[in-house]
Amino acid sequence: MIELYYAPGTASLVVHWLLLDLGVPHQLRRLDLDAREHKQAAYLALNPAGVVPTLVIDGEAIFESAAIVLHLADRYPEAQLAPPPGSxxxxxxxxxxxxxxxxxxxxxxxxxxxxxxxxxxxxxxxxxxxxxxxxxxxxxxxxxxxxxxxxxxxxxxxxxxxxxxxxxxxxxxxxxxxxxxxxxxxxxxxxxxxxxxxxxxxxxxxxxxx
Ligand SMILES: N[C@@H](CCC(=O)N[C@@H](CS)C(=O)NCC(=O)O)C(=O)O
Missing domain, CATH: 1.20.1050.10 (Glutathione S-transferase Yfyf (Class Pi); Chain A, domain 2)
Incomplete structure (x- = not known):
């Protein structure tokens, strides 16, 4: 299962967009930044910096939007959004x-x-x-x-x-x-x-x- 912790229009946008573009089934977990939900202990356990996005894949949390982008493009190679490794x-x-x-x-x-x-x-x-x-x-x-x-x-x-x-x-x-x-x-x-x-x-x- 893939879950995305996000807030509209923020750095999570690129991850959400790629999930949609790649057609990857996912669950959205919206965080209210004004209510500082991203600074609560449960979320900090996933993302110690307390920022969005975090992508959770089969229970494993990944943070840093650029790292997630790189990973998604590799995980779904049929979309050809990343050139071959080593090239x-x-x-x-x-x-x-x-x-x-x-x-x-x-x-x-x-x-x-x-x-x-x-x-x-x-x-x-x-x-x-x-x-x-x-x-x-x-x-x-x-x-x-x-x-x-x-x-x-x-x-x-x-x-x-x-x-x-x-x-x-x-x-x-x-x-x-x-x-x-x-x-x-x-x-x-x-x-x-x-x-x-x-x-x-x-x-x-x-x-x-x-
Ligand atoms: N380098 C991080 C930056 C993430 C980041 O700064 N997210 C902002 C939203 S665009 C955030 O969560 N801000 C809330 C805060 O800093 O309290 C990434 O790309 O994932």
């Missing part, structure tokens, strides 16, 4: 997933939670710096897509594009959203056209960035 394509796939998880996600954390990175007097500067970091990454990825797109790995979508699309969504209310960059905007449109994305929105009750 150069696979190295590029790791590169993009790690880049998104290691560079872009922490910059978003500093944008959404600047108080974690700076004291009160420096919050505006911390947010500005986070915005600069995020926009520099959009610039870099857009330039890559211009040369070697339309997907991160070229002509075929991979699980990395699902992660990228979720992160583009997070920028929707920023001064300059990711979709301002032409090739990122095209990739977002293509990924959002997948029927699984519509289903995801219905289930999570999302409306923005349709």
């Amino acid at each position: 150069l394509e696979r190295a590029r796939y790791y590169q993009w997933i790690v880049h998104l998880a290691n560079q872009l996600m922490p910059a978003f954390r500093r944008w959404f939670y600047p108080q974690e990175a700076a004291d009160e007097s420096a919050i505006d500067a911390a947010r500005d710096a986070a915005r600069d970091a995020i926009e520099a990454i959009w610039e870099r990825i857009d330039a890559h897509l211009a040369k070697q797109g339309p997907y991160l790995l070229g002509s075929q979508p991979s699980a990395a594009d699902f992660l990228l699309t979720m992160l583009m969504r997070w920028s929707r209310n920023m001064p300059r959203p990711a979709t301002d960059w032409a090739h990122l905007g095209e990739l977002a449109l293509t990924m959002k056209a997948r029927p699984s994305f519509t289903r995801l929105y219905e289930i999570e009750g999302l409306t923005e960035w349709r």
Whole structure:
């Protein structure tokens, strides 16, 4: 049995989306972040960092959205969302997933939670710096897509594009959203056209960035 602990629109979105896209039967366990359900002992036993998502497979908990994305793509190879292990394509796939998880996600954390990175007097500067970091990454990825797109790995979508699309969504209310960059905007449109994305929105009750 597969269970997903999630909260709508958060880092769990990419996992939920992949489960739907891959057609994997699963149970949803919704957490109320405002009620701090993700900080209660029962959940911390699954995810010691007290964040979403957590995927539980046959009683074994896995956390870190990027790790779960990598695992799901491998577990359901028929969907061809990950290149073969050992190939150069696979190295590029790791590169993009790690880049998104290691560079872009922490910059978003500093944008959404600047108080974690700076004291009160420096919050505006911390947010500005986070915005600069995020926009520099959009610039870099857009330039890559211009040369070697339309997907991160070229002509075929991979699980990395699902992660990228979720992160583009997070920028929707920023001064300059990711979709301002032409090739990122095209990739977002293509990924959002997948029927699984519509289903995801219905289930999570999302409306923005349709
Ligand atoms: N690196 C983690 C980050 C997860 C994360 O920061 N989740 C946020 C929602 S987007 C969360 O649970 N925030 C609640 C909190 O930090 O209290 C992952 O990708 O799974």
